[in-house]
Amino acid sequence: MDAIILQILNGLDKGSAYALIALGLTLIFGTLGVVNFAHGALFMIGAFCAVTLSRLLSISHEVIDETRTDFLGNPLKVDVPYLYDIFGETTGAAIIDWAVPLSILFTIPVMILVGVVMERGLIKHFYKRPHADQILVTFGLAIVLQEVIKYYYGANPIPTPAPEAFTGSFDFGALIGFEPNTIIYPYWRLVYFAFAAVIIAAVFAFLQFTTFGMVVRAGMADRETVGLLGIDIDRRFTIMFGLAAAVAGLAGVMYTPIVSPNYHMGMDFLVLSFVVVVVGGMGSLSGAVLAGFLLGILESFASMAWVLDTIPGLNQIVIYLVAIIILLVRPRGLLGRKGVMED
Amino acid sequence: MLGLDKKDTSLLLLVVVLTMAAPFLLNPFPEGSGMAQFNAGYPDLMQRFVIFGIFAIGFNILFGLTGYLSFGHAAFLGVGSYAAMWMFKLFGMNVLPALFLAVVLSGLFAMLIGYISLRRSGIYFSILTLAFAMMSYALAYSVLATDMDGPDQQGLLQKGLTGGETGLQLTLTDPRIFGEASTEDGNIPVPNLFGIEMRAATDLEIGNWVFTFSAGYYFAAVVMLISFYLSIRIFRSPFGMMLRAIKSNQQRLNYTGLNPKPYMLAAFVISGMYAGLAGGLMAAMDPLAGPERMFWTASGEVVLMTILGGVGTLIGPVLGAGAIKYMENILSKINSDILHSWFAFLPDGLEDFVVALIYPFIGKGWHLTLGIIFMLVVIFLPGGLVEGGQRIKRLFGRGKSAEDANKPGKATTPAE
Numbered sequence: 042m043d044a045i046i047l048q049i050l051n052g053l054d055k056g057s058a059y060a061l062i063a064l065g066l067t068l069i070f071g072t073l074g075v076v077n078f079a080h081g082a083l084f085m086i087g088a089f090c091a092v093t094l095s096r097l098l099s100i101s102h103e104v105i106d107e108t109r110t111d112f113l114g115n116p117l118k119v120d121v122p123y124l125y126d127i128f129g130e131t132t133g134a135a136i137i138d139w140a141v142p143l144s145i146l147f148t149i150p151v152m153i154l155v156g157v158v159m160e161r162g163l164i165k166h167f168y169k170r171p172h173a174d175q176i177l178v179t180f181g182l183a184i185v186l187q188e189v190i191k192y193y194y195g196a197n198p199i200p201t202p203a204p205e206a207f208t209g210s211f212d213f214g215a216l217i218g219f220e221p222n223t224i225i226y227p228y229w230r231l232v233y234f235a236f237a238a239v240i241i242a243a244v245f246a247f248l249q250f251t252t253f254g255m256v257v258r259a260g261m262a263d264r265e266t267v268g269l270l271g272i273d274i275d276r277r278f279t280i281m282f283g284l285a286a287a288v289a290g291l292a293g294v295m296y297t298p299i300v301s302p303n304y305h306m307g308m309d310f311l312v313l314s315f316v317v318v319v320v321g322g323m324g325s326l327s328g329a330v331l332a333g334f335l336l337g338i339l340e341s342f343a344s345m346a347w348v349l350d351t352i353p354g355l356n357q358i359v360i361y362l363v364a365i366i367i368l369l370v371r372p373r374g375l376l377g378r379k380g381v382m383e384d
Numbered sequence: 385m386l387g388l389d390k391k392d393t394s395l396l397l398l399v400v401v402l403t404m405a406a407p408f409l410l411n412p413f414p415e416g417s418g419m420a421q422f423n424a425g426y427p428d429l430m431q432r433f434v435i436f437g438i439f440a441i442g443f444n445i446l447f448g449l450t451g452y453l454s455f456g457h458a459a460f461l462g463v464g465s466y467a468a469m470w471m472f473k474l475f476g477m478n479v480l481p482a483l484f485l486a487v488v489l490s491g492l493f494a495m496l497i498g499y500i501s502l503r504r505s506g507i508y509f510s511i512l513t514l515a516f517a518m519m520s521y522a523l524a525y526s527v528l529a530t531d532m533d534g535p536d537q538q539g540l541l542q543k544g545l546t547g548g549e550t551g552l553q554l555t556l557t558d559p560r561i562f563g564e565a566s567t568e569d570g571n572i573p574v575p576n577l578f579g580i581e582m583r584a585a586t587d588l589e590i591g592n593w594v595f596t597f598s599a600g601y602y603f604a605a606v607v608m609l610i611s612f613y614l615s616i617r618i619f620r621s622p623f624g625m626m627l628r629a630i631k632s633n634q635q636r637l638n639y640t641g642l643n644p645k646p647y648m649l650a651a652f653v654i655s656g657m658y659a660g661l662a663g664g665l666m667a668a669m670d671p672l673a674g675p676e677r678m679f680w681t682a683s684g685e686v687v688l689m690t691i692l693g694g695v696g697t698l699i700g701p702v703l704g705a706g707a708i709k710y711m712e713n714i715l716s717k718i719n720s721d722i723l724h725s726w727f728a729f730l731p732d733g734l735e736d737f738v739v740a741l742i743y744p745f746i747g748k749g750w751h752l753t754l755g756i757i758f759m760l761v762v763i764f765l766p767g768g769l770v771e772g773g774q775r776i777k778r779l780f781g782r783g784k785s786a787e788d789a790n791k792p793g794k795a796t797t798p799a800e
Contacts, residue, residue, distance in 0.1 A: 184755030
């Protein structure tokens with residue numbers, strides 16, 4: 042029992058990332074009808090927003106510390122971040138420590154801007170072209186974005202730690218009445234899951250309970266009629282693209298303490314996220330979320346020791362295997378509507 | 385000639401002449417001159433030109449004719465490489481049986497994957513093929529690389545079927561029934577064609593120029609020419625017509641009472657066999673096969689080549705493969721010192737500025753250049769380099785517009 046709970050928990054963080062990226066992909070596909078191969082790159086840009094902010098926050102200047110000396114007996118030069126001068130040492134240190142969560146505030150506007158520019162500048166021109174062209178041009182864009190990031194940040198992963206308060210693990214099993222030390226779980230992964238749940242809930246609430254969301258949903262169902270009613274649906278869809286980019290970016294920001302950002306992390310996630318979208322059902326938002334978590338958990342179950350002893354390497358192929366079976370048995374995916382790109 | 389009309393014959397002849405003279409044509413700059421780094425006439429690179437040319441020709445038969453975008457073609461390349469390697473290990477170092485097994489096995493593998501994937505079209509087909517390729521990659525990387533010999537033995541399957549991360553390599557203990565396990569001086573034998581070693585090469589020095597003729601290149605080039613000829617025949621055959629009909633309107637084809645599925649599957653298998661052939665040739669030129677040949681970036685590369693050259697055209701994929709491999713090898717060799725030496729004639733400040741401007745696009749950043757060129761091609765030139773050539777031709781008023789309209793490269797009808 043505790044092993045099962047542990048695997049479910051282990052699957053949650055990856056599942057959350059899959060769900061968030063797949064949610065954005067589905068938003069874009071459902072509104073604009075575009076298959077966005079550059080979505081993984083948006084996830085990666087989000088992660089590098091966190092890197093950028095934590096670097097910005099720790100910009101320092103040199104101060105000579107008279108009380109300490111280096112090994113030659115000269116006064117020691119120490120780097121003091123400007124934040125220390127502004128906020129004092131304790132607050133400054135705390136701000137730097139909390140760089141990753143703080144990047145959320147920084148990432149949202151950046152990602153919305155990136156998304157809107159991308160849609161207006163490039164993807165707008167591809168609505169009328171076949172899906173293959175859309176895949177190709179966004180694939181090219183993904184390569185370009187990836188290489189730009191690689192140029193500025195280098196090819197090596199950049200460790201971006203979580204705040205001090207959330208590093209380390211805690212005994213989850215003891216909390217819910219199991220033997221102590223059976224279910225040890227890192228704090229940050231729980232934070233990530235909670236964060237993902239909040240974002241997903243927010244997106245659904247936004248679509249469900251606001252007028253803007255209602256118009257967007259109407260546009261997803263029948264774009265032409267909404268246009269005929271005198272609503273500028275294109276502008277709203279552009280904003281939705283920005284929103285989807287922001288969701289991907291936020292997924293990336295919060296993922297940085299789990300996996301150090303590198304320039305190809307987006308592509309690694311993208312392939313799996315597409316599989317997730319297809320399993321969930323192209324165009325179905327709840328399907329994308331459900332499939333994201335399901336596949337994340339499934340992957341974690343498949344990497345249990347006794348499973349790997351029976352079928353070696355299952356953890357690496359299980360998602361693809363499930364996708365193939367689903368596509369053949371139920372082409373529209375788990376929760377897909379009938380007739381959406383189904384043939 | 386050979387069942388081709390006049391235009392195709394001249395195209396084929398042109399390609400024959402170009403590939404045969406490639407060691408000269410690709411080495412236009414004398415040895416030791418500043419421009420020598422732009423020479424592409426060394427065997428390793430020329431082999432890659434033709435091998436990836438084969439890969440792209442095969443991909444074009446599927447994507448160009450039927451419009452089905454496969455994102456997992458590298459799986460067949462990998463299967464071909466592994467098959468050829470096993471032939472080298474078990475039978476001997478002659479390349480012909482190795483290529484034969486590579487083609488047959490990848491064809492069978494393509495039949496299996498195609499049978500399943502082709503039940504869906506559009507984006508679903510792309511993702512299914514991608515999923516299969518990634519699965520093959522994962523299998524080759526870990527599952528098939530586990531020890532199948534049992535703990536005590538040091539036999540053939542000690543590192544599994546695929547050798548895992550390090551790849552499949554030849555060893556001195558391989559049986560090689562029809563060959564020798566090791567040469568007289570105790571080395572691992574080299575892939576050969578009835579005694580002609582693939583890595584054998586002769587240098588020809590004319591003045592400052594050095595031209596290298598490699599047996600491996602000429603063998604690969606001949607294979608490429610045969611593949612190219614076959615692809616022309618497929619393009620011009622009723623079968624090719626049928627594939628184009630599938631691309632332009634599959635529903636209409638259904639209404640006329642024809643089942644497109646067998647044609648699709650045949651096209652998929654043929655293009656998988658081409659990929660397997662390319663993979664086998666890669667193993668023949670450099671006896672090593674690793675799982676990274678199946679990774680999805682490798683599948684993406686052949687898509688890039690085909691699009692860049694011109695989808696659905698005969699010569700386009702070969703051009704695209706050549707262009708990308710040339711960029712990969714030559715562009716990535718330029719470093720900032722070389723840039724500085726080029727722009728040395730500029731005033732100092734300006735020189736630094738120009739170098740800083742160009743630097744991100746060369747050396748390790750060549751992928752950026754590739755991505756930008758690819759995007760520009762998709763946006764402005766959906767027909768690729770071939771369409772670009774046609775446009776230039778029309779610009780100078782030499783092309784007959786009526787004839788141009790009939791060229792396959794102009795067919796930009798969407799797949800659905």
